[in-house]
Amino acid sequence: KKNTMGKPRGIRAGRKLRNLRREERWADKGYKKAHLGTALKANPFGGASHAKGIVLEKIGIEAKQPNSAIRKCVRVQLIKNGKRIAAFVPRDGCLNFVEENDEVLIAGFGRKGHAVGDIPGVRFKVVKVSR
Incomplete structure (x- = not known):
C-alpha cells in the first residue's frame, strides 16, 4: 500500500519527522509567543510577575x-x-x-x-x- 499523503513511516524517517514537527510548531500560538520574543518586548513588565x-x-x-x-x-x-x-x-x-x-x-x-x-x-x- 502506497502512502500518498501524510508523514513518512519508514524505519529511517526519524530526522524527517523531527524536522516536520519543528516546522509545524510555529502554527501553535503558545509556542510562537514563547519563542519569538516579541511578546516579551511588548509586555510592560518585561517578563516579571x-x-x-x-x-x-x-x-x-x-x-x-x-x-x-x-x-x-x-x-x-x-x-x-x-x-x-x-x-x-x-x-x-x-x-x-x-x-x-x-x-x-x-x-x-x-x-x-x-x-x-x-x-x-x-x-x-x-x-x-x-x-
Missing part, C-alpha cells in the same frame, strides 16, 4: 455591554521602564486608599496578558499600596 509604579491619576473606566458600571482604575507609570499602564483597583471602596503619587505594586490580571471580564483594555491590578 509584578512591578512597582507611581500613581498618576485615578480613572473610571466604563464596563462593556451589557453591563453598566464605572470600574475604578488608576493610571500608573512603572518605575523600571517609565511605561504608563492602567491598573484595576479591586474590592469595594479600595480606591479611597490610593492617592496620586503613591507607590503601588502591580500584578497581572490573570488571562496571560489579556483584559478580564467587562473592563476593556485593563490587563493589570493593584495588589499593594505603599505610601
Whole structure:
C-alpha cells in the first residue's frame, strides 16, 4: 500500500519527522509567543510577575455591554521602564486608599496578558499600596 499523503513511516524517517514537527510548531500560538520574543518586548513588565509604579491619576473606566458600571482604575507609570499602564483597583471602596503619587505594586490580571471580564483594555491590578 502506497502512502500518498501524510508523514513518512519508514524505519529511517526519524530526522524527517523531527524536522516536520519543528516546522509545524510555529502554527501553535503558545509556542510562537514563547519563542519569538516579541511578546516579551511588548509586555510592560518585561517578563516579571509584578512591578512597582507611581500613581498618576485615578480613572473610571466604563464596563462593556451589557453591563453598566464605572470600574475604578488608576493610571500608573512603572518605575523600571517609565511605561504608563492602567491598573484595576479591586474590592469595594479600595480606591479611597490610593492617592496620586503613591507607590503601588502591580500584578497581572490573570488571562496571560489579556483584559478580564467587562473592563476593556485593563490587563493589570493593584495588589499593594505603599505610601
